[in-house]
Amino acid sequence: MAHSDLTLSATATDYLKLRLVHRNPPLTASQALSSDTLRLKSPIISGASTGSGQYFVDFTVGTPPQRLLLRPRLGQLLRLRLPPPPLPLLLPLPCSAPACRLVPHRRCPRRRRRRRRRPASCSYSYSYSDRSSTAGIFSLDTATLNSTSARDFKLRRVHFGCAFHVSGFDGAHGVMGLGRGPISFPSQLARRGFGNKFSYCLMDYTLSPPPTSFLFIGQAHGPKPTNPKPRPIMSFTPLLTNPLSPTFYYVGIKSAFVDGVKLPVNSSVWGLDGDGNGGTVIDSGTTLSFFAIPAYREILKAFKRRVKLPLVSNPALGFDLCVSVSSGASLGLPRMSFGLVGGSVFSPPSSNYFIDVADGVKCLALQPVSAPSSFSVIGNLMQQGFLLEFDRDKSRLGFTRHGCAVK
Incomplete structure (x- = not known):
């Protein structure tokens, strides 16, 4: 199956292993996939160093590439906070783009009779249930997911929100949205052969050293071993x-x-x-x-x-x-x-x-x-x-x- 907007920096593989990281402060109440498709395995990073109590995915986007820590959230879209200079060169989507119509809480001006010299960008403003908020421009660019197997995984033409105004993100550079909407990260990858399923394991961050947590998009486990173990009964x-x-x-x-x-x-x-x-x-x-x-x-x-x-x-x-x-x-x-x-x-x-x-x-x-x-x-x-x-x-x-x- 050909995927023109999907490339790998190494020999093609059917999965990618990326870490989820946990940032673990002392907590108080106020702080607080099918086998014949491609699979993405992403480590989840601990967030202890910033005291946010959250898990993060390592993510690189833009030209020049900017390394970001994203908080994976169910029910959300892919939204990034604009990093400090040098700023990446991002391609804003115009309001006329079909993908813009899929963005909730989008802000596009009403059409006027006089033709604009430059098409209006697809902007948005969004508030989360935990009182964090973000506003910016819906954009398009290449993203790289950093693999533990030294095979960086590049995705071309990824849609995401680039935020200019952000509050309450607890040390994160943005949100990796895992929601059910048509432009969430799993939805975008599902259209590129990864299958319409994802899974994750959030391990006990109190252990020392903390075990690695993973996010999978596609099949729930990595490559088939020579002597496969029975799949866990769910x-x-x-x-x-x-x-x-x-x-x-x-x-x-x-x-x-x-x-x-x-x-x-x-x-x-x-x-x-x-x-x-x-x-x-x-x-x-x-x-x-x-x-x-x-x-x-x-x-x-x-x-x-x-x-x-x-x-x-x-x-x-x-x-x-x-x-x-x-x-x-x-x-x-x-x-x-x-x-x-x-x-x-x-x-x-x-x-x-x-x-x-x-x-x-x-x-x-x-x-x-x-x-x-x-x-x-x-x-x-x-x-x-x-x-x-x-x-x-x-x-x-x-x-x-x-x-x-x-x-």
Whole structure:
């Protein structure tokens, strides 16, 4: 299959291995693919050095090439912050370009009778749910993904937003959008033979040295080994769609459990209403997990009832439940799980939601949703140690606790 706008700097390969990096500060509440297609494997970089608590992908764009750290986010587009001089020479898209019509929140002037000497550029202004924002010009250029195998992967004619005004990006140079929209990064690569699926593993950043996390676009694993191991058995749940926010990945929670006891939370608390409010999204760019207030209250009540460690009362930490683990043990921490649409159960270990916030102190890293109309969020802390596969053709999310230790 020919791909005229896809080139490699080395011999052609069917995958690329790139690292996801995590930046890990002490947290408080206020901080917080099919085998016959091409595959991209991208390391996810730790963000500890900037104190942002996020994961990043190494990305190079423009002429001259500019190296950027992008925060992978589900439900978003590919947006970059304009770097300092020397500025890359980017090709702005005109408002008349077909791709501009696909940009949400675009700003194009109305057509005038007098012909313009220069076509208007496709500009945009966008605000995220975490109060970060970006505004700039939708552009086109060559991008390079840096591979751990010394085979840099070049993509020609990649569409992305080049931001001139940015706030709240927590040390990132931009966002690698992994959303369901037609111009997100996976959507652009799917049209070039990579398959319409992606996956990632976010490893436990508290280990020393921290294990490498990876982002895959295409098949969930690297090249087929000589003696292949059985593919990890996954659990699946449908990916739901909210017509008012069609780019986000919604999952359906039916029930919540603490230490195996079902909580008295009506299933409607987790669901989308007829106006597109509520529901639960899964997001790689949000650190903590947020739940609708009725569910959050029952979860908090159940944890307080079952925790076997001394409680710590310190409002400055910003969490509603903190415990003393000065003995060095984490025994007595309850386990939480969620029953999902389709019959699967998501059961993360307690280390995914009880986090170290001070010496000898762990806190329950959950927060209530601030507005009744807002959606719940399963953040990246809750996802650690799981291989998550977003199969966009079958509109389903696969997850397993096995398969992340891929070399």
